[in-house]
Amino acid sequence: MTDPAASQRLTEALAKDQERLVGYARRRLPASAGDEAEDVLSDVVLRLLERTDLLTEVENVTAYLFTALGNRIADLFRKKRELPMPENLPEPAAPEDTEEQLGLAQALSLLSTAERAVWLAVELDGRSFKELAELWGEPIGTLLSRKSRAQKNLQRILSEFAG
Numbered sequence: 001m002t003d004p005a006a007s008q009r010l011t012e013a014l015a016k017d018q019e020r021l022v023g024y025a026r027r028r029l030p031a032s033a034g035d036e037a038e039d040v041l042s043d044v045v046l047r048l049l050e051r052t053d054l055l056t057e058v059e060n061v062t063a064y065l066f067t068a069l070g071n072r073i074a075d076l077f078r079k080k081r082e083l084p085m086p087e088n089l090p091e092p093a094a095p096e097d098t099e100e101q102l103g104l105a106q107a108l109s110l111l112s113t114a115e116r117a118v119w120l121a122v123e124l125d126g127r128s129f130k131e132l133a134e135l136w137g138e139p140i141g142t143l144l145s146r147k148s149r150a151q152k153n154l155q156r157i158l159s160e161f162a163g
Helices: 004-028 038-050 063-080 100-111 114-125 129-138 139-163
Strands: none
Touching: 004 038, 004 063, 038 139, 063 129, 100 114, 100 139, 114 129, 114 139, 129 139
16 A cells, blocks of 8 residues: 655655666666666665555655665675577578668667666567566566657667668
């Protein structure tokens, strides 16, 4: 059950300290992690929102977020994982492909492996986020963030190709 006052405290803490929290995560994650700092923070916040009853007991929400973020990052280092690529990868460009198909294939190649895997699994394979979360052992919030970021990056890349 969600407590509106606890949710409000969390929202205020995030509005005030989101940049610091993301910076903290970036410093602790390997440089190759890219935008994973935002994903990890999203996962921590999502888990906390699921347990707003816990928030009522927390005096300093920001301190709790830093601790939870550090613990989540430690969990990531403990759990080595490889994202499986979807089976339905686009074929390499053929001479008869349209410019649109060539642009999409090239744009997909510019995404990070994690973003590309989620985008392809959802858009081409038609898999649900719940199914992917179970299959890959990733939180749904992380997958949603990656898919959203992939979509934005694809739109930006394709508009650059067009313009």
